[in-house]
Amino acid sequence: MRKFALSLCASPQDAEDAAQEALIILYRKIGTLRATGALASWMFRIVRNECLRQVRLLVSRSDEATAEPGASAEPSAEEAVLHRLEVERIAAAVSALPRDQRQVLIMRDVQGLPGRTVAHALGLSTAAMKSRLHRARAALRDALETTGRTSEAA
Incomplete structure (x- = not known):
């Protein structure tokens, strides 16, 4: 587990x-x-x-x-439901990311840790951390755009 x-x-x-x-x-x-x-x-x-x-x-x-x-x-009530659904959609998209990308994204963008701190915690160079973060953001953006189009079509 x-x-x-x-x-x-x-x-x-x-x-x-x-x-x-x-x-x-x-x-x-x-x-x-x-x-x-x-x-x-x-x-x-x-x-x-x-x-x-x-x-x-x-x-x-x-x-x-x-x-x-x-x-x-x-x-x-409508705003609360829409917000909850959006949070669930984002959480699902984040959890679908590969582990290395998910870790960098959450530590940097959600927890707000400085880039050097994230890089050090994960045993990466700052450049490698930035590269992973860029890939994670792009993958998340693509996933959210895809699920957004799917829900709009429904």
Whole structure:
């Protein structure tokens, strides 16, 4: 589970948190599992959901930090639903990125860490980190444009 979480989460700390939270959820809900053969897939699904939840939390914290002063405190129900759907679409696109790109993107753009810090944490040169970040942003932009066109056509 930890290795799987490492492939999805932005940092090793986030992966540890996700794996630990998944074990807690598993412990609490193991009695609801009906088919013993489904245990592994259920565990992986819990880890995946925890990693996505962490990304959503980071995105929502980022949104709160950039909110305009004087803006209405409560969005309409329609705006809230649209925002949640957009956050889920972004989180899914981020989680679909290759691990190396996802890590750089989340550390730099979501967590707001300086480029040198990200490069050092991942054992990369600054140039290599910038290259990965560029590829990650381009892949994310393409994925979001593709899913945006798909949802508009529906």
